[in-house]
Amino acid sequence: MKVLLADKAGFCFGVKRAINTAFEAASRGRVYCLGPLIHNPQEVGRLRDAGVETIDDIDRLQPGDSLIIRSHGVPPDVLVRAQERGLKIIDLTCPFVSKAQKHAELMKQEQYQVVVVGEKHHPEVRSILGYAGDEGVAVESPDEVEELKLKSRVGVVAQTTQSYGNFSGIVLKLLRFSKELKVFNTICNSTAERQEAARTLARAADVVLVVGGRNSANTTRLASVCRQEGKPTHHIEVADEIRPEWITGAGTVGVTAGASTPDWIVRSVLDRLRELGGG
Amino acid sequence: MKVLLADKAGFCFGVKRAINTAFEAASRGRVYCLGPLIHNPQEVGRLRDAGVETIDDIDRLQPGDSLIIRSHGVPPDVLVRAQERGLKIIDLTCPFVSKAQKHAELMKQEQYQVVVVGEKHHPEVRSILGYAGDEGVAVESPDEVEELKLKSRVGVVAQTTQSYGNFSGIVLKLLRFSKELKVFNTICNSTAERQEAARTLARAADVVLVVGGRNSANTTRLASVCRQEGKPTHHIEVADEIRPEWITGAGTVGVTAGASTPDWIVRSVLDRLRELGGG
Numbered sequence: 347m348k349v350l351l352a353d354k355a356g357f358c359f360g361v362k363r364a365i366n367t368a369f370e371a372a373s374r375g376r377v378y379c380l381g382p383l384i385h386n387p388q389e390v391g392r393l394r395d396a397g398v399e400t401i402d403d404i405d406r407l408q409p410g411d412s413l414i415i416r417s418h419g420v421p422p423d424v425l426v427r428a429q430e431r432g433l434k435i436i437d438l439t440c441p442f443v444s445k446a447q448k449h450a451e452l453m454k455q456e457q458y459q460v461v462v463v464g465e466k467h468h469p470e471v472r473s474i475l476g477y478a479g480d481e482g483v484a485v486e487s488p489d490e491v492e493e494l495k496l497k498s499r500v501g502v503v504a505q506t507t508q509s510y511g512n513f514s515g516i517v518l519k520l521l522r523f524s525k526e527l528k529v530f531n532t533i534c535n536s537t538a539e540r541q542e543a544a545r546t547l548a549r550a551a552d553v554v555l556v557v558g559g560r561n562s563a564n565t566t567r568l569a570s571v572c573r574q575e576g577k578p579t580h581h582i583e584v585a586d587e588i589r590p591e592w593i594t595g596a597g598t599v600g601v602t603a604g605a606s607t608p609d610w611i612v613r614s615v616l617d618r619l620r621e622l623g624g625g
Numbered sequence: 626m627k628v629l630l631a632d633k634a635g636f637c638f639g640v641k642r643a644i645n646t647a648f649e650a651a652s653r654g655r656v657y658c659l660g661p662l663i664h665n666p667q668e669v670g671r672l673r674d675a676g677v678e679t680i681d682d683i684d685r686l687q688p689g690d691s692l693i694i695r696s697h698g699v700p701p702d703v704l705v706r707a708q709e710r711g712l713k714i715i716d717l718t719c720p721f722v723s724k725a726q727k728h729a730e731l732m733k734q735e736q737y738q739v740v741v742v743g744e745k746h747h748p749e750v751r752s753i754l755g756y757a758g759d760e761g762v763a764v765e766s767p768d769e770v771e772e773l774k775l776k777s778r779v780g781v782v783a784q785t786t787q788s789y790g791n792f793s794g795i796v797l798k799l800l801r802f803s804k805e806l807k808v809f810n811t812i813c814n815s816t817a818e819r820q821e822a823a824r825t826l827a828r829a830a831d832v833v834l835v836v837g838g839r840n841s842a843n844t845t846r847l848a849s850v851c852r853q854e855g856k857p858t859h860h861i862e863v864a865d866e867i868r869p870e871w872i873t874g875a876g877t878v879g880v881t882a883g884a885s886t887p888d889w890i891v892r893s894v895l896d897r898l899r900e901l902g903g904g
Contacts, residue, residue: 514800521793521808529806 347593349616349624350551352602354543358536360440361606364417365389371412371436372397378407379414380424381469383438384606385562388584392608404428412436418469419443421476443470446503446532447477453501454479458528461485461494463516464505468563471505487512491519498525506534507564507605509541509571536605537564544568544602548575551600553593556581557615558604565604572602584611585618599624626872628895628903629830631881633822637815639719640885643696644668650691650715651676657686658693659703660748662717663885664841667863671887683707691715697748698722700755722749725782725811726756732780733758737807740764740773742795743784747842750784766791770798777804785813786843786884788820788850815884816843823847823881827854830879832872835860836894837883844883851879863890864897878903 357365361384371377372393378401382390390400404413404424409432415425419439428435439447450460460478463485464471475482485491500520504513510533521527548554554572558565560583572579577600580592593599599619603612616624636644640663650656651672657680661669669679683692683703688711694704698718707714718726729739739757742764743750754761764770779799783792789812800806827833833851837844839862851858856879859871872878878898882891895903 510801514797517800518793518797521796521810522789525810527806527808527810529800529808531800531804531806 347596347624348598349619350547350598350600351612351616352540352543352547352600354536354539355601355603356605356607356609356612358534358540358605360417360442360534364438364440365393365608367436367438368393368398368414369396371414375412377412377414377436379416380404380420381416381418383414383416384559385565386559386606386608386611387561388611389606389608404431404433407431407433410434415439416469417443419447419473421473423476439473440506440534442506442532442534443473446474446506446530449503449530449532450474450482450501451477453528454482456501458499458501459483459497460501460503461516461520462503462505463508463513465563468505470507474503474505485516488515488519491516491523494523496520496523500524500527502527502529503532504530505563506532507537507567508533509567510538540564540568540602540605541571544571545575547600547602548572548577548579551577551598552596553577554579554600554602555588555615556602556604557583557612558607559583562604562606565607568602568604572600582615585614588615588618588622590622593619593622593624626875626903627877628898629826629877629879630891630895631819631822631826631879633815633818634880634882635884635886635888635891637813637819637884639696639721643717643719644672644887646715646717647672647677647693648675650693654691656691656693656715658695659683659699660695660697662693662695664838664844665885665887665890666838666840667890668885668887683710683712686710686712689713694718695748696722698726698752700752702755718752719785721785721811721813722752725753725785725809728782728809728811729753729761729780730756732807733761735780737778737780738762738776740779740781740795740799741784742781742787742792744842747784749786753782753784764795767794767798770795770802773802775799775802779803779806781806781808782811784842785811786816786846787812788846789817819843819847819881819884820850823850824854826879826881827851827856827858830856830877831875832856833858833879833881834867834894835881835883836862836891837886838862841883841885844886847881847883851881861894864893867894867897867901869901872898872901872903
């Protein structure tokens, strides 16, 4: 059995920066993070052990406490509250998410109705929507467009981890219902590259293991990309979940990992496959 | 044999305005028109008889001469030359074309590379391109997009008579190759309505006659819309061209006409069909 690792897999630039800065900050004393820093429970566990405490609400923090804004960003009112509370803010919003927030804010000022292509309840989408004003709306699929009451001037940004196919499908629908459409393709390169690499991997493999948090949107999307190629695909968080029967008889096992999946987990998956006969 | 006339056919608002104003101006003395006022040789003949002379170049005109700018508009340098020459300008640029010109000019000022979706050599497209600056480019089909060297910020307008399908196909391709895309759907309602009515007509008819100038882009497009519905379609300029064998055995003959086709030609086509047994 051959084991293939996708060309592009694992931590992206924004996540790497967030993790490194968080560990560094924690080495100087306790820090708080609003929501898990990344959507990977195992790595969040390591961060907790290092002194990064995940909190749900900033109200119980004291002036001078250090607060991490995670890579998904937060709506502007949360930032204001944190500042008013006198917290030391460590802003680790991914620069690509910041860009989407800025485009949303500018388009709102230019009187566009802002559409954010992405999952309504994902923290990144909620953070971008925070900059989009009262008329801003999140759209998950092309079908939803017909239900919307749209202004004639529509401005579009994307959750950075969207698939291009869904994004362009929604833009095409919006084009039909608007007179003026301004579109920023804010899907980040890492996302596009990882999805493309996953597609290539799935074509070459008999079965695919996609490694990453079950709450990770981009990891989940990698799994659907592989399934679209018609290959049996398993989304796992850790090596222990691999069932030997998944890979029995497989000539080639493909492995890929989301942008929030740390290397040490990917390595342990590769080790486990080696134990099961992979090379 | 039944004869069906399309719900929306013939002169659009912009053409009607241009024709009426031209006849009115000619009643007060000779007027010149830069290029044929509309793409309909028969109506242009009537205009000539009334005193509207079609010219190719303004250089032989004298100060004080009256110059009609036709509904397709002209690039701004032509307007400037006409003003410098002291001509009396009667600007009959269709308001929808003016809108496309203005959007092109503003986007050029905002540093977008302007793409005009339309036929490269059509006077309307050339008039809009005149406002789009040196980087402006006309694109006729989605396939051409890959050949273009595009900036990351692209602004799009459409020839007012484009089909929505071609327009959206080109926008979709541009979306793939740009980071920021601003799109004004400047296809005019008359165009969309006439194409939709032609489609409905073709579905109900056994054979379709599309009446209008052979040099008329929008008439030619009505004919392709009808052909796409799988019905035998004949593009004619005048009633005399109808060949009886086209309609032999047809239960229903559909008739439609371009936005530059005058009523009197449509009526003569209907009269001729009546002579041939239509009702």
